[in-house]
Amino acid sequence: MPDPLDLPGEEWKRVSPKYVVVVIVGSLVSGVVMSAIATAIWLVVGLSWAWIALVAIVVVTIIQLIIAPRRARSIGYRMRDDDLLFRRGIMFQRFVSVPYGRMQLIDINRGPVGRILGLADLKFVTAAASTGVSIPGLPEADAGALRDRLVELAESRRAGL
Amino acid sequence: MTNERRSASEIAAERLTDGEWHRLHPATPLLKGGIMFIAVLGIVISNLRERLIDVFFGVPQDNRDPLDQLYTRGLVGWAVLVVLVVVLVCIGAFYLSWRMHSFRIGNEAVEVRSGVVFRTHRKARLDRIQGINVVRPVIARIFGAAKLEVSVAGNDANVQLSYLASGLAEGVRRDILRRASGVRAAEATASGAGEASIGERSGDGQRASMHSPGLINQRVSEFLAPELAPDVASPESVVKIPAGRLIGSIVLSGFTLFLLVAGAALIVGAASGRLWLLFAFLPGLLGSASIYVNRLAKSLRYSIAGTPDGVRVGFGLLSTSNETLPPGRIHAVEVLQPLLWRPFGWWQIRINTAGHSKQKGAAGQPNTTMLPVGTVEDAARVLALVLPNFGTGAHRTLIEAGMMSPGRDGFTGAPLRAAWLRPLSWQRTGYSIVDGVMLLRSGMIRRRLVIVPLARLQSLEVDQGPIERMLRLASAALHTVDGPVRPWLRVIDRDQAMVLFGTVATEAVASAHRDTSHRWNSAREAIARENGSEENAAPADSTPANSAPEGEEQP
Known part of the structure; x- marks a missing residue:
């Protein structure tokens, strides 16, 4: 199989190693909820094929748990002179470049698990809905600093719409 | 005079x-809903006459006129007074809302x-x-x-x-x-x-x-x-659509195909003894004819013209509407040709803009449709209006190649192995970047050319899934403001994709930096003043004939 895509240049900045926990908890919770629904359909409603769904859900959840560390490690960003690079994904890779001047606003979100671990998600919003640059799992102080830095860069490179 | x-x-x-x-036009409240209000009141009164008698006088069996009732009961004075008060209150409210609206x-x-x-x-x-x-x-x-x-x-x-x-x-x-x-x-x-x-x-x-x-x-x-x-506008910049072509373009649509198929199915069904089918669906089928009439009526007198302050799109026979888009407000342009239009050489042009007028465009289509239907020459003229900095002879040949070429030419194309994913259109799939403008070509059956001024680009994306990875391919997407135009390349060589990523990222930043179209006339003055400073060399050079005379007759 040919090599995955990569961009030459400096090292990618990775998200906090603790972010793996958030991914694992997320997959576990969704796996447990889905299995509960499947079990209920199987045992309470009495549809016999539901056990196949249950097995599938358990298998998918286990695979997700196994690749969780790699998924978390695949997320990276790089701040170049004029734009922010963002990448994520192992199987389905995605590389995005956003010029700083295109920033409309920056969101910082904290989920329940992330808050316990002191992590925050940073979202870079442009006028295009499909940009979708969201850097998860940043330590809270880093997220704040990165936000201020990005706003400052956007100010100095302000462009129209 | x-x-x-x-x-x-x-x-x-x-x-x-x-x-x-x-303040606004004095007839404003009337136009904004007053007429509607009066009409509604009239309908209510004429329909509820019987009911009103019933409610107020409790004589449902008697079918006499309510005015008679009023007269016999000696309530005429009161009724007149009530009507007068209602009218006065309405006039007062209208007047007040007009006074307060400025x-x-x-x-x-x-x-x-x-x-x-x-x-x-x-x-x-x-x-x-x-x-x-x-x-x-x-x-x-x-x-x-x-x-x-x-x-x-x-x-x-x-x-x-x-x-x-x-x-x-x-x-x-x-x-x-x-x-x-x-x-x-x-x-x-x-x-x-x-x-x-x-x-x-x-x-x-x-x-x-x-x-x-x-x-x-x-x-x-x-x-x-x-x-x-x-x-x-100067007459040579005006593009109009003849009524015949408009009718043709509306008839030759996917909707017509659907109607034909549905009609054929009905006939077959009715012939094989299921007559109820005919009664159930024929009225609906016939009623859809009004869609055609409606579309046609709404896009008659369509014209696109270049004015000093941007592109003006106007249409309408009875209700008219015309919109002016200043320069630099168009984020992506798409020239496309459905299969049915190909024998006639017709094209459609759609655009992405950040602001959307509430008013629907011609033919009830969203007003992102710039040119509902036009010949190649029409399309070229409209593109020259929409992308004023991209109108030289070389640019025009490039655009024509993008519209009509079967592929494998000046555009950076996809390799042969892309045929696994795009068996028909892989030859046409390709891109070209010239003077801060990116052209993305695709589609064999439904030909499509997307033109994105990189100065307006919001962000840029390259993706690769497992199948693409096996074939050493990738796909690229340019993100612009939302609209009907989606600038993306579905298949492209993976190394080429990385080259594209680098080039477009730097070019987008440089173009956005050069761009001054949000104050388009002061920009022209600045260019005229600096006259060939390195920063502005590219846009100034690429508009030798088009924008200079416009700048002079600028009001």
Whole structure:
């Protein structure tokens, strides 16, 4: 199989190693909820094929748990002179470049698990809905600093719409 | 004489844009819903007559007129009083809402204040204007009024001046755009006298109407005047759609195919004994014919014209609408040709813009359709208007290659192994970057060329899934503001994709830095002043013939 895509240049900045926990908890919770629904359909409603769904859900959840560390490690960003690079994904890779001047606003979100671990998600919003640059799992102080830095860069490179 | 009239309406329009608060057309409340209100009241009264008798007098069995009832019971005075009070309250409310509704057009922003109980105050910055639409519904045209809609980026972010006197709306729009363009008013009035004069016939009609006895004359001449006044744009820049082609394009659509298939299925079904099918679906099928008529009526008199302040798109037979998009407001352009149109050589042009007028475009299509149907020449002219910096001979041949070439030419194409994913269109799939503009070509059956000015690009993406990875392919997408145009390349060589990623990322930043179209006229002046400084060399060079004369006759 040919090599995955990569961009030459400096090292990618990775998200906090603790972010793996958030991914694992997320997959576990969704796996447990889905299995509960499947079990209920199987045992309470009495549809016999539901056990196949249950097995599938358990298998998918286990695979997700196994690749969780790699998924978390695949997320990276790089701040170049004029734009922010963002990448994520192992199987389905995605590389995005956003010029700083295109920033409309920056969101910082904290989920329940992330808050316990002191992590925050940073979202870079442009006028295009499909940009979708969201850097998860940043330590809270880093997220704040990165936000201020990005706003400052956007100010100095302000462009129209 | 004609000059006198022009200057009179120009002065009137200028008075409205002097930075003070002004009120709207006095017929505004009536146009905005008063007529509807009266009509509804009439319908309610005529339908509920029996019921009213029932409720008030408890004589349901008696079918006498309510007026008779009033008379016999001696309540005429009260009834008249009630009606009078209701009418007075309505007039008072209308008057109050008109009094409280005012607008201001300054050097920085357009503002509207309205509301009696709940006050709203809306302000749009001039340099954020994405387009100005002048709409004249039939009833408003009878009253000689027009609605001005200033769109800025965002959902429901429009500032509406409804209604203005019809003759002033164009002038107000011109003034707003002139202020937005960064030219000072003093220069504009100095050069305004040099403009071409209006046509003699309509000029006389308008002149006569300046005197009070000609009010009806004025309305009639306004109704008969061409949708696109001859002095607005130079005739060679105007693109029109003949009615025959319009009918053809509407008939040759996917909807017609659907109708034919449905009709055939009905006939087969009915012939094989299921007659109920005919009764169930035939009326609906016949009713859909009205869709065609509706579409046609809404896009008659369609014209696209280049004005000094941007592209003007106008249409409509009874209700007319025309929108002006200033330069640099178009984020992506798509030229496409469905299979059914290919024998006729017809093309459609769609655009992405950040601001959207509430008004639907021609044929009920969203107003992102720039050219509903046109020949190759029409498409080339419209593209020259939409992308003024991209109109030289070399650019034009590149665009034609993008529209019609079967593939494997000047465009950076996809490799043969892309045929696994795109068996038909892989040859045509490709891109080209010239002078800060990216062209993306794709589609074999439905030909498609997307043109994105990189100065407007929001972000850029390269993706790779497992199958693409095995084939050493990737896909790329350019992110622009939302709209019908989706600039992406589905298959591309993976190394090429990385080259594209690097090139477009740097080029987008450089183009955005060079771009000054949010103050388009001051930018032109700056370019003229600097005349060949390195920063501005590219845009100045790429517009040798097109923008220079426009700049001179600029009002």
